[in-house]
Amino acid sequence: MQARDLMETDVKTVAADDDVADVFRKFARYEFSGFPVVDADDRVVGVVTESDLVDLFEPDDETLWIPVGLPPFVDTLTYQVKPPWADLDLGVDMVRNADRPVSDVMSTGVATVTPDAAVDDVLDLLAGDDPDINRVPVVDGDGRIVGIIARQDVIRAFRDERLA
Known part of the structure; x- marks a missing residue:
């Protein structure tokens, strides 16, 4: 059995310059958790997943730095801050990020196979150490x-x- 025997040929993709808002609409329209990102020549340049878009609404740094003291003797204290989801204004975040290109949030270095790859190669990718690989794009030469x-x-x- 080879990759060509397993693959779906009607692939829904997004372009690297598509807006985040366009990709949200695609996620709403199709029951996929990720899309291959392609350039103008249909070459795979990345993958965008639902979790990539959710990450837009989670702060990367949940550390609040509070300066203590007066210059030139300023120290910083670190406090962990974890705001509940209910406190985040997703509407504002959506507006702020809606026109960002997918290339800003996609994952690069995508694992791919060719149509003649053995099924074991596909299994190695899907069952490997990287838990983020849930789909494998099949590409030509x-x-x-x-x-x-x-x-x-x-x-x-x-x-x-x-x-x-």
């Missing part, structure tokens, strides 16, 4: 996307093989 394999595609193929 020029890096252009020709398909995608999600975990459920592999499970479905093995189920069908056992039933046959």
